[in-house]
Amino acid sequence: MYKNMKASDLKITDLRVADIDGLPKHMILLKIYTNSDIVGYGEVRDAASATYAKMLKSRLVGENPLNVEKLFERIKQFGGHSRQGGGVSGVEVALYDIIGKFYGVPVYQLLGGKWRDEVRIYCDTDVDGKHTGTDMGNALKKRMAQGFTFLKMDLGIELLYDEPGTLNAPLGMVEDFKKYNMKAICHQSGSIDKSLMFGKNYQIFTIPHYATGIHITEKGLDYLENYVKQVRDVIGYEVPLAIDHFGHVAIEDAIRFARRLEKYNIAWMEDLTPWQKTEHLKKFAQNSCVPLCTGEDIYLAENFEKVMQAGVNVVHPDLLTVGGFGEMKKVGALCEKYGVAAAIHMAESPIAFMAAVHSAAAMKNVLAVEFHSVDHPEWFSLVNPKIELTNGFMKVPDAPGLGIESLNEELVEKFRKADCEKPWSETSSWDKEWSNDREWS
Numbered sequence: 001m002y003k004n005m006k007a008s009d010l011k012i013t014d015l016r017v018a019d020i021d022g023l024p025k026h027m028i029l030l031k032i033y034t035n036s037d038i039v040g041y042g043e044v045r046d047a048a049s050a051t052y053a054k055m056l057k058s059r060l061v062g063e064n065p066l067n068v069e070k071l072f073e074r075i076k077q078f079g080g081h082s083r084q085g086g087g088v089s090g091v092e093v094a095l096y097d098i099i100g101k102f103y104g105v106p107v108y109q110l111l112g113g114k115w116r117d118e119v120r121i122y123c124d125t126d127v128d129g130k131h132t133g134t135d136m137g138n139a140l141k142k143r144m145a146q147g148f149t150f151l152k153m154d155l156g157i158e159l160l161y162d163e164p165g166t167l168n169a170p171l172g173m174v175e176d177f178k179k180y181n182m183k184a185i186c187h188q189s190g191s192i193d194k195s196l197m198f199g200k201n202y203q204i205f206t207i208p209h210y211a212t213g214i215h216i217t218e219k220g221l222d223y224l225e226n227y228v229k230q231v232r233d234v235i236g237y238e239v240p241l242a243i244d245h246f247g248h249v250a251i252e253d254a255i256r257f258a259r260r261l262e263k264y265n266i267a268w269m270e271d272l273t274p275w276q277k278t279e280h281l282k283k284f285a286q287n288s289c290v291p292l293c294t295g296e297d298i299y300l301a302e303n304f305e306k307v308m309q310a311g312v313n314v315v316h317p318d319l320l321t322v323g324g325f326g327e328m329k330k331v332g333a334l335c336e337k338y339g340v341a342a343a344i345h346m347a348e349s350p351i352a353f354m355a356a357v358h359s360a361a362a363m364k365n366v367l368a369v370e371f372h373s374v375d376h377p378e379w380f381s382l383v384n385p386k387i388e389l390t391n392g393f394m395k396v397p398d399a400p401g402l403g404i405e406s407l408n409e410e411l412v413e414k415f416r417k418a419d420c421e422k423p424w425s426e427t428s429s430w431d432k433e434w435s436n437d438r439e440w441s
Contacts, residue, residue: 002036002102010102011035012065015057015091015430017050018423020349020415023379024372026191027349028053028086029412031424032094034065038101041404042094043351045086045320047192050420052078052087057430059437060091065098072326076300077439085299085321092324093355093402100401107355107402111329111362118393119360122150122242122343122368130162133227137234140241143374147391150240150267150368155227157216157247158182166220170213177214177248180204194419209248209273210280216253225260232264240267242293251280258288268293268314278310285311296345297321301330308338314367318345319356332363343367350383353394354402361396369394382411 002010014033019026028044030053044053056075063071072092079088100107108114123143127136140151160166161178180201196205216224228243235241243266246254254272261269268291273280275294284292291313298304300323304315317331328344335342346356346369353369360366373379380387383404387394397403412423 002038002104005036007066007102008064009035010038010064010066010098012060012063014427015053015060016424016427017044017053018412019050019417019420020412020423021191021417022415023349023376023382024191025347026417027352028090029349029351029407029423030090030094032060032065032091032098034098036102038098040065040094040096040098040101041351041402041407042090042092042097043086043320043348043355044090045083045318046348048083048086052084053090054087054427054430055433056087056091057427058433061431065095066102068092068095068099069326071095072324074437076323077437079299079323081299081303082297082321085323089320089322089324089327092326093319093351096325096355097401097404104400106396106398106400107325107358108361108396111325111358114361114396115364116361116396118390118395119357119366120150120368121148121371121389121392121394122152122240123148123374123392124152124154124244124347124370124372126154130159133230134234136227137231140231140235144235144239146374147389148374149392150242151235152242152244152267152270152370153231154245155224155243156245157214157220157249159227160216160220160223163220163223166217166223168215168217173213176200176204177212207248208277209254210250210277212248212250214247214249214253216249216257221257221260224257228261228264228266237265241265242267242270244270246270246272251277251284255284255287258284258290262289266290270294270316271296275307278306281307281310281312285313291341293343295331299323301327301334304331304334305338308334308340312340314341314343316343316345316370318347319359320348320352321345325355325359325362328359329362332366336364341365341367344369346370347372350379350387351402351404353387354383354397354404357394357396358402378411378415382408384408 018029025046030042032040079085270293293314295315296318
């Protein structure tokens, strides 16, 4: 009972969003209001659309938020892979926040309790522009000095674009990637550009790895291997180092490079092929000793099983794509079944971060939670109490719900996304949205 309100009397009254940008990603914050003073905080996946959440409003208002599984089953059909899972997932997170606040318990307790009191955070690191492995190593060394004990860097074929003799491709293809796809490469330290979703940009942006016709020459492999050697020369061989954003090349080229990397103790190579191409995943797993990681774009736990069966060593679910807490818990169980490690993908606001921390606390085994915002001090103050990391770890909070008392509305306004509505604008235009939602006849 919450303030003398019976559980059966609690109802959802409204759903509103706030688009913010610059810390460093486009983040879509979510509030679900109730007929009490409880507000649930959630979030739509980074670089998604607030529409994915707002379209669910008419299916939620008037319902009891404590019936989270019932509501999830109602809206589950409106989610999908990658960003399309963001609305369903964000709503589910906000419902758990409401439940925790109503009963006065932290979310991890609703998930079966915690396996750990603090969660390891791994730090994603970029170096802008043309640079060397030594430059990257120095950037990673600073992360270590800040206390981080698990590292990840971007390492991709864009380093070879201006190096003669390092890439083999249909004439003009590399130039097209330089002209139309560089915004995708550069968005890791900021938000993905809207222009990538239209025209020639979109055409190039969506060519999958196996269809680009781009291959790496021996000279190119030498260049990239030397880059990794330079990194290890700076940071040493004892700290885990993962690699992301290798580039859209055939899986055979990824295998050739992975064999070069075996001596450098790489924690994993990430998203080397579209996750749906399980035969490609299997081919890599059977021909390399470097761990393979994928999963940030997979909606629902059931879709991880074929990936695990293909031989992936590490799965990387994003709480705001997979479907929320319930589905993440199922992914953890699949990891135990198949002997696969889990690391949680997270490139969003402190709302998603705290949700990921609760998820990680409630999973039997988890390597770490991803973190992109170490260079943005205002990110830490978006919520109250502010986020505080200690030596690369986040303490699991015992406060009700996610452990977020309120949002810093001044910062929400300061970082409001320019081409979006005012934060927390009313959403009554979605009140009458409906369809025949039955999926069978």
